[in-house]
Amino acid sequence: MGCYVLCEKDIILDKDGNLPEFSDLQKIKDTNAFAEYFEEKQFDLKVLGLRTKDNLPQDFNAVPLRLYFNTHTEDENFHAFRAQSLFNWRQSEQYCSCCGAKLEEHKTLTARVCPECRREFFPKIAPCVIVLVNKDNKILLARHTYRNQDIYACIAGFIEAGESAEHAVERELFEETGLKVKNITYRGSQSWPFPNQLMLGFTADYESGELKLQKEEIADAKWFDPDNCPASPKPGSIAYRLIHKLY
Ligand SMILES: [Zn+2]
Incomplete structure (x- = not known):
């Protein structure tokens, strides 16, 4: 429940990090172009989707949703994920x-x-897989070519028509890294509304193959000591839970 003001991949919060009140929405609408306002009764969501965030009233800031997810409870994140997902869907x-x-x-x-x-x-909803591969005491992390280039993350990809999630794990890993895996184990899921993914999290064990990267997708991939990882996804993401064994 609450009022969600969204713009691109940001959420608008007051200076204390709280969601706007209902009475704030009009002030925000008055000074920024907006795509639409809608209410969802099931979870009492009031959602204002902005086209611009250049003229927010004093005391309001645009904060990347990724950072909001890191610091809020599962319930709060669910409502924000839902508001963002529904806004994306209604627009498209x-x-x-x-x-x-x-x-x-x-x-x-x-x-x-x-x-x-x-x-x-x-x-x-677009189902995706995300997988952390273990080999001896090391984990495989990759830096992607076109998204989040500043961090090392898990291998991930969309499930294709006709595939099971496990099949998608095997295919994505082989396509992107040249590796074959075994013991594919489901570890939990997370909505990721950029724009509408459902991430299904897995771990797997290395079976065979040498690292051979698909350069269009993967800029770099290495085996890391889990206690000495490079910059990687933050708390609040399924990738963080997989990397830190929080399942
Ligand atoms: Zn029709």
């Missing part, structure tokens, strides 16, 4: 993909419905 799914009609709000569900062909459209 406005027309029926079958007949092209403008969608309407579903009367009772968090969904949209086509007034012409009556198809229902629910918030989209």
Whole structure:
């Protein structure tokens, strides 16, 4: 529950790090272009999606959601994840993909419905895998080519049509690092609303192969001592939980 003001990958908080009050929303709307405002009754979310954040009222700041996740409870994160996911979905799914009609709000569900062909459209979720590979007492971490280049993280990727999550783990690892793994074990999941991933976390043990990096995706990958890791994902992420065995 609460008021979520979002812009790109940031959340707007007051100077004490609190969510805005309902009465603050109008002030923020008055000075910034916004995409839409919506309410979701199920979790009592009030969401204002901004197009700009250049003229926030005094005492409000834009904070990267990634940092918000690091320092808030699971419940607070769930509401923020949901607000961001729903905003992304509402922006991207406005027309029926079958007949092209403008969608309407579903009367009772968090969904949209086509007034012409009556198809229902629910918030989209894209399942992904993220995996930490162990070899003897070392873990495999990789620096990606095009995202978060400043940290070493786990190998991750989207599950493709027809695949199981375990199959996706094997395929992604082989494609990106040339390694084969065994003992693939599920360790937990996390919503990651950039824009709509559900990250399924796994660990696996090295089986065979030499590191051979897919250069378009992976800038560097190495075996690290878990007690002496380079800069890596922060608390609040599933990657942190995998790396620090918090499962
Ligand atoms: Zn339709």
